[in-house]
Amino acid sequence: MNDYVLLTDSSADLTDELVQTLGIEVLPLSFHIQNKTYWNWPDNREMDPGDFYRMLREGEMATTSAVNVADYTEKMTPYLQAGKDVLVMAFSSGLSATCHSARIAAQELMEQFPERKVYVVDTLCASLGQGLLVWYAARLKNEGKSIEEVRDWTEENKLRLCHWFTVDDLHFLKRGGRISPATAVLGTMLSIKPVMHVDDEGHLIKVGTARGRNASLKALVDHMEETAIDPAEQTVFISHGDCEADANKVAEDVKRRFGVKSVVINHVGPVIGAHSGPGTVALFFMGSRR
The missing domain is CATH 3.30.1180.10 (Hypothetical Protein Tm841; Chain: A;domain 3)
Structure with a gap:
């Protein structure tokens, strides 16, 4: 059965066009600049990258935040309620707490939905490296590979x-x-x-x-x-x-x-x-x- 969702986060830096074409879901991380917090959506709906880099060149400082457990829980729960499984491909644990949050959320949700599967892959990747691994995974999913087959392929090939x-x-x-x-x-x-x-x-x-x-x-x-x-x-x-x-x-x-x-x-x-x-x-x- 191929009824599962491929979920990643916005650190993958995939274009919105690729996100739509691949049929994946993306959780945005947040960033803070000029005393305001923004969400990093693939379609750049809250800030254009050119404006962000202009601010940095002008001396502004930006800080960032990982996806937290509540964000993952809120995102995954409707899929599990609808009878879908979830494969999370998370930003490198060596660079962010995002993957740790995903694993905590996955454990809690599997207890809540024991009939469902929630797998988390620590991609150990960043930016379009993470994006490229997700791209390969989405192609396998769209070819009909099972959630376990896609999980295993990414684990075997991420390094x-x-x-x-x-x-x-x-x-x-x-x-x-x-x-x-x-x-x-x-x-x-x-x-x-x-x-x-x-x-x-x-x-x-x-x-x-x-x-x-x-x-x-x-x-x-x-x-x-x-x-x-x-x-x-x-x-x-x-x-x-x-x-x-x-x-x-x-x-x-x-x-x-x-x-x-x-x-x-x-x-x-x-x-x-x-x-x-x-x-x-x-x-x-x-x-x-x-």
């Missing part, structure tokens, strides 16, 4: 979902404690750009540096060359912090170097963008390892 990204402004990583103030100052002076990825525990880690913007964008694609499996046949996802031209440059590079035919590009949403800042570019694909 092959590669995340590579770079940022243009080190200030935001410094503020989040990802790099030291001294590194941020020196890096800015020398135009040093960090090259980072999400590791097997779902944490954001720095793995290298590049001198200048173009070199950092090329480094993302170089890492893809090292681990990508059959890249010409993949759909590649790229997210960006209000720098679409740079995202397009990376897209053209992966098409030229690997024969990739399908690339999906979208903004890094405000929830992650609050910590990575304007000028972030991230590349996501399936590889032999992260």
Whole structure:
């Protein structure tokens, strides 16, 4: 029986068009800027990403909040009451408490609805890395795979979902404690750009540096060359912090170097963008390892 709902959260940074096409449900995370709280919906109904990044460039600070247990319970209960099961694909537990909330809600709801199934996958992914894993899962669901088959596939393959990204402004990583103030100052002076990825525990880690913007964008694609499996046949996802031209440059590079035919590009949403800042570019694909 294929009567189940695929639920993720807005950290997946999927476009509203993809959300509708895939037939998935999305719980929004919230962000706070200029003394007001907004919900990060896929259709950007409460704030356009361009306006959000303009505020950051003007010096505004943004904070974010995870999805809580009550949010998950409220979202899932009507589906369970209607006789549907739920598969949750949550934002990395290494970066947010969202997955923990999902698991608590799932346990409580399974006690309330013992005849129903509620599974939670800790994607250990972020931004369109999470989005790409959800994209694969939704395709399997729409092909008729059972909730257990989709859950098992995502668990078996999530650590092959590669995340590579770079940022243009080190200030935001410094503020989040990802790099030291001294590194941020020196890096800015020398135009040093960090090259980072999400590791097997779902944490954001720095793995290298590049001198200048173009070199950092090329480094993302170089890492893809090292681990990508059959890249010409993949759909590649790229997210960006209000720098679409740079995202397009990376897209053209992966098409030229690997024969990739399908690339999906979208903004890094405000929830992650609050910590990575304007000028972030991230590349996501399936590889032999992260």
